[in-house]
Amino acid sequence: MLSPRLKALAMEVPVGARLADIGTDHGLVPVYLAKNHIVTKVIATDISEGSLQKARELIKAERLDDIIETRLGPGLEVIEPGEVDTIIIAGMGGQLMTQILCESMDVIKACTKLILQPMNAQQQIRRWLVDQGYKIYRECLVKDGKYIYEIIVAKEGFQQKVDDIQYEIGFRLNEDPLFKEFIGLKISKTEAIIRELQKQNTENARKRKEHLLEKLNKYKEAYRCFVQ
Numbered sequence: 001m002l003s004p005r006l007k008a009l010a011m012e013v014p015v016g017a018r019l020a021d022i023g024t025d026h027g028l029v030p031v032y033l034a035k036n037h038i039v040t041k042v043i044a045t046d047i048s049e050g051s052l053q054k055a056r057e058l059i060k061a062e063r064l065d066d067i068i069e070t071r072l073g074p075g076l077e078v079i080e081p082g083e084v085d086t087i088i089i090a091g092m093g094g095q096l097m098t099q100i101l102c103e104s105m106d107v108i109k110a111c112t113k114l115i116l117q118p119m120n121a122q123q124q125i126r127r128w129l130v131d132q133g134y135k136i137y138r139e140c141l142v143k144d145g146k147y148i149y150e151i152i153v154a155k156e157g158f159q160q161k162v163d164d165i166q167y168e169i170g171f172r173l174n175e176d177p178l179f180k181e182f183i184g185l186k187i188s189k190t191e192a193i194i195r196e197l198q199k200q201n202t203e204n205a206r207k208r209k210e211h212l213l214e215k216l217n218k219y220k221e222a223y224r225c226f227v228q
């Protein structure tokens with residue numbers, strides 16, 4: 001059984017896809033997709049031999065070696081351009097994810113779909129995608145345990161942008177049923193940081209507070225527009 005987060009990632013993979021799952025770890029998503037005849041081929045990669053070994057054991061136990069191949073190595077360096085048409089990178093920090101994409105432009109340019117689930121720095125990855133000529137055409141929120149995860153699906157295209165705050169709150173997340181909770185959490189976290197900064201009497205704290213107050217107003221504006 002896949003967790004809600006992994007199931008939501010799997011649901012974004014198109015039928016017939018040739019998929020690369022970068023940083024596969026346990027290999028659960030590739031196995032689910034192969035078992036359910038959704039993919040024609042998967043390359044499941046990881047930088048860690050230990051992680052990849054877990055995936056190999058699962059693939060062998062499920063007798064899916066003919067569909068899922070494992071490769072050891074960093075990011076997309078182990079994939080040749082054109083080998084896959086869909087890429088999942090999930091469960092890593094947004095900065096690492098951006099670096100992985102940046103370093104293998106030839107591989108991602110040959111793909112029709114990027115399915116990304118950064119654990120943090122989501123704004124950084126959205127900005128990078130838009131700057132590189134990617135359109136974020138689907139986004140969703142998934143509640144798994146006490147966390148809300150953001151899934152970003154992109155393909156080459158022009159992304160219209162109204163305000164920089166969209167890098168933080170997403171381009172499509174306002175359509176998600178969890179948006180109210182998601183933006184509410186952002187508001188309360190930002191207010192808590194501002195309260196802490198108010199106790200500090202430095203120039204740095206003042207500047208940071210000003211910046212966060214601006215962001216807070218934008219979050220509140222989004223809440224008013226999309227939730228109320």
Ligand SMILES: C[S@@+](CC[C@H](N)C(=O)[O-])C[C@H]1O[C@@H](n2cnc3c(N)ncnc32)[C@H](O)[C@@H]1O
Nearest residue numbers: 022023024025046047048051073074075090091
């Ligand atoms: C937290 S796990 C996430 C596993 C799975 N993708 C998920 O979403 O549940 C992160 C995995 O990424 C792998 N990893 C970290 N840096 C990597 C890199 N540069 N290239 C490939 N895999 C990497 C780690 O070894 C680990 O197995």
